[in-house]
Every structure is written in structure tokens, then in C-alpha cells.
Amino acid sequence: MSRRTTFRDALASALADEMEADPSVLVFGLDVPDHKRIFGSTAGLVERFGQRRCFGTPLSEDAMTGVALGAALSGLRPVHVHIRADFMLLAMNQIGNMLSTLRYMSGGQLRIPLVIRAVVGRGWGQSAQHSKSLHGMFGHFPGLKVVLPTTPQDAYSLLRAAIRDDNPVIMLEHRWLYEVEGDVDTTLRLPLGAAAVRRQGKDLTVIATSWMTVEAMKAAEVLAVRGIELEVVDVRSVVPLDEETLVASVTKTHRCLVADYDWAFCGFSAEAAALIGRRCFGVLERPVERLGFAQVPCPTTRPLENLFYPNAVSIIRMAEHMLELEPADVSGESFYSHEQRFKGPF
Amino acid sequence: MLQKASPPTLRDAALAGRQASATRADTLALYHKLLLVRRAEEKIREEYASNEMKTPVHLGIGGEAISVGVCHALPPGTKAFGTYRNHALYLALTGDTDGFFGELYGKVTGASKGKAGSMHLAAPEQGLMATSAVVGTTIPLAVGAALAHQYRGEPHLAVAFFGDGAVEEGVFWESLNFACLKQLRMLFVCEDNDLAIHTAASERQGFRSIPEALQGFRCHVASGDGSDLQGVIAATTQILGRMEQDSRPGFLHLTYFRFLEHVGPMEDFHAGYRPQPSPEERLRLDPVWRVEQRLFEHGVSRQELDAIRSSIDEQIARSVDAARQAPFASPSELSTDVWG
Numbered sequence: 001m002s003r004r005t006t007f008r009d010a011l012a013s014a015l016a017d018e019m020e021a022d023p024s025v026l027v028f029g030l031d032v033p034d035h036k037r038i039f040g041s042t043a044g045l046v047e048r049f050g051q052r053r054c055f056g057t058p059l060s061e062d063a064m065t066g067v068a069l070g071a072a073l074s075g076l077r078p079v080h081v082h083i084r085a086d087f088m089l090l091a092m093n094q095i096g097n098m099l100s101t102l103r104y105m106s107g108g109q110l111r112i113p114l115v116i117r118a119v120v121g122r123g124w125g126q127s128a129q130h131s132k133s134l135h136g137m138f139g140h141f142p143g144l145k146v147v148l149p150t151t152p153q154d155a156y157s158l159l160r161a162a163i164r165d166d167n168p169v170i171m172l173e174h175r176w177l178y179e180v181e182g183d184v185d186t187t188l189r190l191p192l193g194a195a196a197v198r199r200q201g202k203d204l205t206v207i208a209t210s211w212m213t214v215e216a217m218k219a220a221e222v223l224a225v226r227g228i229e230l231e232v233v234d235v236r237s238v239v240p241l242d243e244e245t246l247v248a249s250v251t252k253t254h255r256c257l258v259a260d261y262d263w264a265f266c267g268f269s270a271e272a273a274a275l276i277g278r279r280c281f282g283v284l285e286r287p288v289e290r291l292g293f294a295q296v297p298c299p300t301t302r303p304l305e306n307l308f309y310p311n312a313v314s315i316i317r318m319a320e321h322m323l324e325l326e327p328a329d330v331s332g333e334s335f336y337s338h339e340q341r342f343k344g345p346f
Numbered sequence: 347m348l349q350k351a352s353p354p355t356l357r358d359a360a361l362a363g364r365q366a367s368a369t370r371a372d373t374l375a376l377y378h379k380l381l382l383v384r385r386a387e388e389k390i391r392e393e394y395a396s397n398e399m400k401t402p403v404h405l406g407i408g409g410e411a412i413s414v415g416v417c418h419a420l421p422p423g424t425k426a427f428g429t430y431r432n433h434a435l436y437l438a439l440t441g442d443t444d445g446f447f448g449e450l451y452g453k454v455t456g457a458s459k460g461k462a463g464s465m466h467l468a469a470p471e472q473g474l475m476a477t478s479a480v481v482g483t484t485i486p487l488a489v490g491a492a493l494a495h496q497y498r499g500e501p502h503l504a505v506a507f508f509g510d511g512a513v514e515e516g517v518f519w520e521s522l523n524f525a526c527l528k529q530l531r532m533l534f535v536c537e538d539n540d541l542a543i544h545t546a547a548s549e550r551q552g553f554r555s556i557p558e559a560l561q562g563f564r565c566h567v568a569s570g571d572g573s574d575l576q577g578v579i580a581a582t583t584q585i586l587g588r589m590e591q592d593s594r595p596g597f598l599h600l601t602y603f604r605f606l607e608h609v610g611p612m613e614d615f616h617a618g619y620r621p622q623p624s625p626e627e628r629l630r631l632d633p634v635w636r637v638e639q640r641l642f643e644h645g646v647s648r649q650e651l652d653a654i655r656s657s658i659d660e661q662i663a664r665s666v667d668a669a670r671q672a673p674f675a676s677p678s679e680l681s682t683d684v685w686g
Contacts, residue, residue: 026497052497058527063486063520070490070504073475074425076497078490093517097480098487105466107458108683110476143684166686 002183004345010152010184011041011117011173014159015079017186019049022077025163026053029064029081029117038081039119039178061087065094065116069102069168072114077163085118085172086132099168100143115162120174120210120261123305124338128297133210133261136268138170139238145169145192146238148210148261151346152182154236157190165192174211174261176336181344193240197249198346201229204255204319207246207272209235212259212291212310214342219315222333230319238268246272247279254285255322259315264292289318311335370644376418376575377637378654379441383410383434384634385658386443389666390433390450391611398670399450401463402609404431408573409602411633412537413438413507415578416598419586423502425475425491427484430465431537432477435507440472443665453672460675461683481542482508482515485534489521492530492595503586505533511542513556525595526564532595533585534565537572539604544619556599565595572600573633576640603631 005013019025032038033046033056045054057064061082068078082088088095095116103110121130139146145167149155155173162169169192198213199220206216213234220230233249235241250256256276260269269290276288291310299305312335320327336342387405394403406413413434417426428435436446442457449456450464457469465479475491478484488506495502512518513536525532536556540547553559557567566588570581578600585596603623607614615622629635638651 058520058523060520060524062517063489063524066483066486066517066521067490067493067524070427070475070487070492071494071497072490073470073487074491074494076494093480093483094486098476098478098483102476103686104683105458105462106468106470106476106683107456107461108686109458109468109470111686113686 001187002185004181005152005184006178007149007152007155007173007180007182008040008178009043010156011159012043012045013184013186014156014163015042015045016048018160018163019045019053024075025077025079026071027079027081028055028057029083030057030059031083032056032081038083039175041173041178042081061090062094065091066098068114068116069094069098069112072112073102073110077113077115079115079117079163082116082118084121084130085134086121086129088116088118088134095138095144096141100141103167104143111166112168113166114168115159116168116170117159118170118172120172122175122211122338124302125300126298127300131298133172133174135172135209135238136260136262136266136271139268139271143168144239147171147192148236148238149173150177150210150213150234150236152180152184152344153188154190154196156184156186157188158192158236161190161192172210176211176341177214179341179343180346182346193237193242195236195242195245196234197231197245198234199230199232201231202253203229204257204322205231205233205249205253206315206319207233207235207256207258207276209238209259209268210261212261214336215310215312216259216315218312218335218342219319222312222316222328222330223319226328228319228323228325235272243275243279246276250276250280251283254283256280256284256288257291257315257318257322258288259291259310262292263295264290265295267292286322289322291315291318370641370646373637373641373644374646374654376414377641377651378658379418379438380410380414380575380634380637381655382441382443382658382661383414383437385655386437386446386662387433389662393666394611400452401450401465403450403464403611404609405606405611406431406434406604408605408631408633409537409539410434411575411578412535412572412600412602415575416505416507416535416582419579419582420505421503421586423500424473425488425502425504426473426507427475427488427491427505428477428507429481429484429509430477430479431509432467433464435477436467436469436474439474440469442469443662444668445469447662447665447669448672451669451672452674453669454675454679455669455672459679482512482517484508485512485518486521489525489530489532492525492532493528496528496530501531503531503533505535507535507537509542510536510538510540510547510556511550512536513559514542514550522560522563522565522595522597529593530595531589531593533589534595534597536597536599538599538601540601541604541608541620543608544617546620560597565597567597567599569599572602573631573636575633575637605631
């Protein structure tokens, strides 16, 4: 049943399988049917389903979000695609004032089965307007579900679950994950709102989002050689948030580091830290720590960009600090970079 | 030699009589709808000071004929989207004063259990899909509904009501562009009262007129006097006919006079941002008065109109009493309806 596939192909398969299963599913966005197909994630759709169900749009993020909403209110299941999450800021009126509120304001009369997919860009040189993830900001609005797949299986199963959901779902896909390979079982149904324990450990829980899961897995691998066992919990869904899995992990390890792919200030990491602080107060050996972007716009030049993003080394250093260990020599280790990305398998 | 036209037969006379009475009955039915909106809003004005309706009200007195007239001409199955100045649209499509006042009083009997209030009235079952307090925001939703109709091969129409201020929002042009590009069965209705809150169009718009600014878009454009109910119906019917012929969207530009302040139950001419109309001008700008004149021409008496008014006022009084007595939503309602 399982087959080896990339994250990008898993996305395209999920779209094709949903379009096949349900004639009310349609996929649109700027450049969705062009020769590049959103880094391949919409490959094959226009050939198979035609321009009625898979089409490019004008450069009108705000209106096209409203069009998707109007179509959803009329019984379709639209998937609106953005090649960068940053462009969704052009649609924040629709997202923050309409998508998130209409069902509530109508007293439950309206249903909004709608998916927005967006790519989270990363260097080199993506700079301050092609690099945001924004999941914390979207999660702030009640009424929006926010999903961050990490593995090809999640890309497939969570996208299908998002399309089947009767609520607006924002799915944020890190660009560096697109080449990652993994086994995908197309019969596996995953719910939205279930975190995944990617690696078992006893010493410290790393609550990670998106690409930071990959960095946390690398950090765990490096630290394991020294006898330190990180438990890596991939959040997968900011809303709904699987509080129980997070709490259960920290209850076991007694230490928690939140490694979020976003700014720390006012971000998801603060939410997760507050949750763990409240629910695990009695078992915590020390305060929850957080890692996120440097509190500056993302710089373009590579040396500064490298300082901007947290990575496996920053997780290792923070873990050592939390466990009161001397910093290990990691000079012999190889870490991920733009040139040398993780390719899988998980 | 010219042939003499044959004199009207009895049959012709009977037909003409039936037509006249049909027009009379139709106009009376329309008057009833128009007056229901007017009297409902006048009731809000009377009751608002008692502070029981805790929702900002953007009254549309003077603009009722646009919603009533356009909706009268819409084919069945139309999906409508509107603004925060939506009372006329809601009542024109539903006639439901119980749900209306229940909502304004914030009660569980309201159309949305009090979660909408005045600015977000919706009645999807009756075709009013959504209304919004952020200018221009529902325009693309209507375009999305039109896209859904086209996608499924349905003949239905979608209509967006919005004010002249919305034309200054980027989303209006984005929506118009997409509707024209995809040749959607979509009617844009601009309710132009020349004001964005308190600022006149001349201080906001860098173009000569809205219809002129639309030139170049592949859509039909028509303008009319939004204070004239029959004129609104005729303009709507006409543009729908043109849209039918070549599958282009329509844009109906209808002007009207907003008699009251932007939000709240009062007049605000003392503020000085616009001139106060003379008593004669007030009548000419009043769609209810104008329909009454037409009805008098049809031989309808003042007493008949008074009887209609009394019956409407009784209906409204019953709805207001029911709303007052109805319970508020229970505390558990706070967290329902967030998720579908």
C-alpha cells in the first residue's frame, strides 16, 4: 500500500485524489497550472481535470480569497494556493474578518469548507518578504485551522483531511521539505489536530514546528551519541492543538524546549510554553525555553541569514544549557543548509 | 387611403382593465415591502434610546427602493451579499420581522441568535448569504458564488450590494476584473449616497464618475435613480436582459439620499458636512412618498394606504414585543458555531 514519494508529489497526489473523489473540489491560484506548477505540487491536475477545476488567477490575493469563500459558501470545496505565505498578508481582510468569523456571525448557518495552501520560502536570499510562516498569526484568529505538515505522509493525509474539513484550513508547507522522500500510504487517514512523536527520548522534549522538526531530529541524533535522549514532538497542527500529546511528553521528560519556525515574540512558541507551564508546572525541572527567528526581518545576505534561523546547533546548545552540560564539540558533524538539505527518509 | 384603426373591443378593454389592476396590485405589494422596511427602521429610531438594541444601526432611510426594487427583479435562486446597511436587503428577501428584531435585540430568537447584530444579518435559506461591516468585503464572495454557479452549470445569479465608498477599495476592482474575465453571471449593485461616513465622493474619488471609471471592463453598466422604485425595477430588469444575451456581468449604479447619520437613529444636518434638503426636495428623494403618488394615480385612497401601514405597524409591534420578551442566548452559546 505504501510507496516512496516526495513531499511535493504527495501534495499533488492528495489534490488529484480529492478531485477524483469529489467533483466539488477545485484548485486555483496564481501560476497553479503554469509550467512550474507551484514547485510541482499541482503537477498533472490541469491535464487530468481541465481548466474548469484547476486554473490560474489574476494577481488579486484579497479578492481571490473572497471568491474562494463565496464558492465555499455555495457548496464547493476550493483549494487556493499561494507560492509564498507572505502574499497571504494581502488577503488578511478576507482571512481575519471573513473566513474566521462568518460561521460564528451567522449563528452556525454557514459552512466554510475551504483550504488555503501556501509555501514557506527559505534562502538563500529569500529575504524579508518570501520567508514568513505566519502560523502563529493565523492561529490567533478563532475559526481558522492551521496545519504544518513535515513528512510526505503528513503532506498527503493532512491535505486530504483539510479538503474534507468543513472549516477554513490554512496549510503552510516549508519549501525545503518539498524534496524530502518518505513512504506514503494513500489509505492512511489522519485527523487534523494530532501531534506526532517523531523520536522517543527521556531527557528533554523538543516541541517543533515544520522545518524545525527536521533540525530537532538532527540535534537528537547528535546528542544521542553523548547519551542524551531528546523526545521530538512535531506539532503538525497549531489549530486544533494536540495539547495532550505535548503535555504527556513533557510529563515524561520534565524538560521542554519549543523550537518554532517563526519569531518567538508573541508567537506560537509562547503559546506552547504557557500551555506546558500551566499544565506541567509540578513536574518541570526548569522553565520552558524557546527558540525562534531572530527578532528582526529576515536578512538577505547569507551570513546574516544563517544567524537569523534557529537550527540543530541552536537546539543542541539550548538542550545542553537546560541539562547543565558543557557544550559538545560539533565541528565534525554535518548540518543542513540550502545546499545540503535533508532529503529523507524520515 | 389610410385604414381606420378598429375601435377597441370589449375584450381589449377588459384586458387593459386587468393590466391596470395587476399593476395596481403589484404596486401595492411592492409598497407593502417598501413600507415594511421604512416602518421597521422608524421603529428602531423610536426604540433605540431605550438602549435595549445594543448593536450599532446604520439606517437606510431613503435607500429602501434599491434593495426592494432590485430583489423584486431578481430571478429565483439568486444569492445576495450586502453591507452593514442591510436592513432593507434582509427584509426585502425575508419579510421576517421576528428574526430581524430578535437579532437587533440580541436575543436567541434572532436570525443568528444574536451573534450577528445589525451589521451582519444573514438568511442563507432565503438567499441572503452574508453582509459585512468592512466596506467592499462581501463583493468577492458574491463573485465566488457566481463562480460556483458557473462551475456547476447552474443558471443562477449572484448579486453584491455595496456603497460608493467600496469603489475606492482595491477588492472591488479585483472582483470586477475576475467576474469580467470569467464572464460570470454576476450583478454589481452600487448604492451611491455620495458619502463614505461623512466624506463626499468629490473629496475621495479621482475619477469623473463611477460609470465612466468602469469603461474598459467587459461588463454592462447602467445608472438610475435609486429613489424611484419603478425605475430601479426597470433598470434591473433591463440590465439582466442584457447580461442574458452575452454572458457579461452587470453593474447597476443607483443614487439615493441618506436621510440619517452614518450610524445611529438621528438626522445630523446640523453637523454641516452636507446641505439639508428643502421640504420639496425631501419628498422627491423619498421612495415611499413617490410610490404613494403613483398609487394615488392608480386610484388607491389614503385610507387604503393607512390600512396597509396599520397592519405593518402591528406586525412590527408584535415582533418587537416578542424580541423584548425572548431570552438571550445561554452562556453555552458563547463557544458554539465557531467550527463546522
